[in-house]
Amino acid sequence: MIAYYMCFGLFLVGLYGVITRRNLVKIAVSLSIMEISTFLFFALVGYIDKGVAPIVNPADPDKIYVDPLPQALVLTAIVIGLATTSLLMAVIIRLYRKYKTFDIREIKELRG
Amino acid sequence: MNQLLPLFVVIPLSATFLIMIFGRFFRDFNKYFASCVLLFLVVLSFYSLINLNGGLSLYKVGGWQPVNKIPIGIYMMMDGFNSLIVCIINLVGFLAVFYSISYIKRYTAENYFYALFCLLIGGMNGVVLSGDLFNIFVFLEISVISSYALVAFGVEKNELEASFKYQVLGGLASFLILFGIGFIYWKTKTLNIADIRAAFSNGYDKKYYLFVQLLILSGFGLKAAIIPFHAWLPDAHSSAPSPISAMLSGVFIKAVGIYVIIRLFFNMFVISEEMAILITTLGTLSMVIGVFLAIGQWDIKRLLAYHSISQMGYVVMSVGIGMILVSRGLKPEVASLAITGGIYHLINHAAFKGLLFLNAGAIEYTLGTRNLKEMGGLAKVMPVTSATSFIASMSISGIPPFNGFFSKLIIIIAAVMARFYLLAALAVIVSIITLASFLKFQRYAFYNKPANPERPEVKEVPFPMVFSMIVLSILCLLLSLLVIPSVREAVLAPAVDILTDPLKYSTFILGQ
Numbered sequence: 001m002i003a004y005y006m007c008f009g010l011f012l013v014g015l016y017g018v019i020t021r022r023n024l025v026k027i028a029v030s031l032s033i034m035e036i037s038t039f040l041f042f043a044l045v046g047y048i049d050k051g052v053a054p055i056v057n058p059a060d061p062d063k064i065y066v067d068p069l070p071q072a073l074v075l076t077a078i079v080i081g082l083a084t085t086s087l088l089m090a091v092i093i094r095l096y097r098k099y100k101t102f103d104i105r106e107i108k109e110l111r112g
Numbered sequence: 113m114n115q116l117l118p119l120f121v122v123i124p125l126s127a128t129f130l131i132m133i134f135g136r137f138f139r140d141f142n143k144y145f146a147s148c149v150l151l152f153l154v155v156l157s158f159y160s161l162i163n164l165n166g167g168l169s170l171y172k173v174g175g176w177q178p179v180n181k182i183p184i185g186i187y188m189m190m191d192g193f194n195s196l197i198v199c200i201i202n203l204v205g206f207l208a209v210f211y212s213i214s215y216i217k218r219y220t221a222e223n224y225f226y227a228l229f230c231l232l233i234g235g236m237n238g239v240v241l242s243g244d245l246f247n248i249f250v251f252l253e254i255s256v257i258s259s260y261a262l263v264a265f266g267v268e269k270n271e272l273e274a275s276f277k278y279q280v281l282g283g284l285a286s287f288l289i290l291f292g293i294g295f296i297y298w299k300t301k302t303l304n305i306a307d308i309r310a311a312f313s314n315g316y317d318k319k320y321y322l323f324v325q326l327l328i329l330s331g332f333g334l335k336a337a338i339i340p341f342h343a344w345l346p347d348a349h350s351s352a353p354s355p356i357s358a359m360l361s362g363v364f365i366k367a368v369g370i371y372v373i374i375r376l377f378f379n380m381f382v383i384s385e386e387m388a389i390l391i392t393t394l395g396t397l398s399m400v401i402g403v404f405l406a407i408g409q410w411d412i413k414r415l416l417a418y419h420s421i422s423q424m425g426y427v428v429m430s431v432g433i434g435m436i437l438v439s440r441g442l443k444p445e446v447a448s449l450a451i452t453g454g455i456y457h458l459i460n461h462a463a464f465k466g467l468l469f470l471n472a473g474a475i476e477y478t479l480g481t482r483n484l485k486e487m488g489g490l491a492k493v494m495p496v497t498s499a500t501s502f503i504a505s506m507s508i509s510g511i512p513p514f515n516g517f518f519s520k521l522i523i524i525i526a527a528v529m530a531r532f533y534l535l536a537a538l539a540v541i542v543s544i545i546t547l548a549s550f551l552k553f554q555r556y557a558f559y560n561k562p563a564n565p566e567r568p569e570v571k572e573v574p575f576p577m578v579f580s581m582i583v584l585s586i587l588c589l590l591l592s593l594l595v596i597p598s599v600r601e602a603v604l605a606p607a608v609d610i611l612t613d614p615l616k617y618s619t620f621i622l623g624q
Contacts, residue, residue, distance in 0.1 A: 011291070018280060031283045038290045045298045070297065073246055077290060080253045084286070087257060088279050091264055095272045109270050110277075110347045 003044055010037035024092045024102045028085065035081045039074050046070030114169035116160055117188045117241055120198060121251070123149060124234030128227045135223040142226040143213045149230065150206035153237075157202045161195045166606035168192075168620045170243070181622060183304045187243035189621060192606025194240045196455070197371050200462040201240065203587075204362050205233045208355040211470055211580040214573070215355055215477060219265065225353075228265075231258040232359065236367040243621060245293050245303045245380075252289070252335070252368050256282055259360060263352045274347035281344045285334035292327035295320070305380045306621035309614065312382055325387050328376060336369020338428060339398040342421050346405075349420065350413035350482075354473020357413060361420045362466035366458055370424060374431055374454075378611040379618070383439040392432030396535055399425025403545045410484045412472045415553065416465065419508065422542060423461050429539070430454035430523040433530050438612060446529045448608045452600070453522035455607050460515040460591055464507040467584035471501035474573045474581065475557060484553065488560035493570050496578050498558045500585040505554055507588045509547035515591035522595070 017030025051066035176185025235255025264275035300311035402422030437447035507514035527536035
């Protein structure tokens with residue numbers, strides 16, 4: 001059970017980073033931490049005590065297998081996460097070229 | 113098995129790749145090909161709406177049949193509710209892409225624009241048609257990533273800042289949704305919406321259930337920009353190119369936000385009274401605060417974006433009233449009237465808000481400014497833009513005989529019949545403030561004397577832009593026909609049935 005709490009703690013660490021950091025790249029890193037905590041959570045959901053990798057062996061019907069579906073979901077989610085993170089970094093690079101700074105306090109054209 | 117359903121996703125996705133490949137070699141291939149694809153999708157969506165005739169249809173991807181009545185494949189399904197949403201996605205999408213033929217010449221990299229546009233449409237169609245929780249997430253991410261890129265399409269200071277803000281909040285929303293999906297899978301061991309409903313009806317832990325509902329509501333609420341989560345919307349919607357603003361405001365927040373909330377809370381969760389009251393409160397707050405934020409705006413697109421928040425508040429409030437009545441088990445006919453009003457306003461909002469953003473784009477195209485104080489006197493030189501924006505403004509403020517009047521009327525009547533007198537009064541007041549705000553827009557943009565007397569000669573925008581605006585304004589008038597009882601029975605009643613009678617949905621899908 002402690003693993004689940006730690007996973008949720010990691011999510012909160014990421015959330016804290018997104019809220020308090022002022023550097024654009026650090027915000028992106030904090031988002032990645034949150035993302036990874038959700039992936040860990042999915043991997044934990046699929047885990048069964050003493051389970052083995054789900055390659056079914058007909059000779060041994062009593063074997064316990066872990067749930068393979070969350071692993072498939074995590075693979076999909078990792079690919080999506082890669083796309084969002086790289087797009088975010090691309091936007092950060094363009095922002096740096098326009099403003100010459102990573103500080104979010106300097107970037108405030110849009111108000112109200 | 114309905115073989116047409118996967119086409120709604122496959123066609124735009126393959127169009128994306130074809131545009132990227134062939135657009136490099138043939139000039140003008142991208143715009144005409146994208147328009148043809150969208151036109152075909154419009155025909156297909158209306159054909160399936162008529163063919164569906166109020167029933168349900170299902171497609172199992174890969175032909176995976178259920179084992180022991182437990183669905184194991186990916187399901188795509190279409191019913192009375194999402195067929196309407198698919199129709200408005202593709203119709204507004206077609207008009208926006210046709211409008212872009214002349215509008216997007218201002219930007220470089222047209223190929224990327226049309227490719228991302230098709231990707232956006234494919235993602236939204238996927239979200240709406242999917243009958244499976246994880247696929248909703250995957251398609252949501254497809255459409256959301258393309259919308260991030262499209263918001264930043266101008267790559268100037270404002271666009272990049274808006275896109276960054278949107279990406280951070282959108283990413284947060286995605287993780288909340290993913291966490292919610294993980295929690296649901298943990299307990300139910302299934303991802304199919306109908307099957308989750310069946311698993312929940314066997315009993316559940318109350319605290320866990322509330323936690324999951326809050327995660328899902330805040331995730332999709334962020335995507336739908338309901339009021340505590342609205343910070344990104346005015347920036348993102350006002351910075352995007354105008355056809356994209358029309359898509360984002362007119363369709364996107366509904367398809368990936370409001371639609372999913374309504375679908376999941378009616379058809380997947382068993383509605384509890386606390387959640388219904390929470391949703392109604394959030395809707396009312398959006399409706400009131402959104403319109404007050406809109407009053408002081410002088411940038412046309414920001415003004416329209418804040419009004420989007422307010423109008424979505426109407427939809428959420430009205431559906432929430434329906435939820436409260438359904439959860440209490442009282443007055444089923446009033447509950448279905450409230451939900452009818454919500455869905456009707458959802459459809460109407462796509463027509464008039466899409467039109468208003470296209471008008472804003474036309475003004476920006478000719479004058480090069482979005483500030484209301486620098487306009488004026490456009491009524492004589494741009495007659496079509498002026499007339500269509502007048503229709504849209506009257507429509508959004510609820511003046512008969514335009515469509516906005518009838519849907520607001522249904523919402524207010526339903527609120528009174530359900531004895532939520534305060535909400536009914538607030539709906540009327542917000543409607544009056546909306547009217548004031550749009551009279552300001554009309555006066556400063558079209559009727560005042562020109563702010564700058566020596567401005568160069570302006571003339572009406574080119575044909576593709578005029579065509580899209582005229583079609584949408586005709587739609588604003590035609591949609592008021594939906595209030596006639598026989599038409600309403602045929603079009604809106606199946607959508608309400610599927611929501612108020614959740615067993616119909618799950619028994620159909622599990623019975624296949």
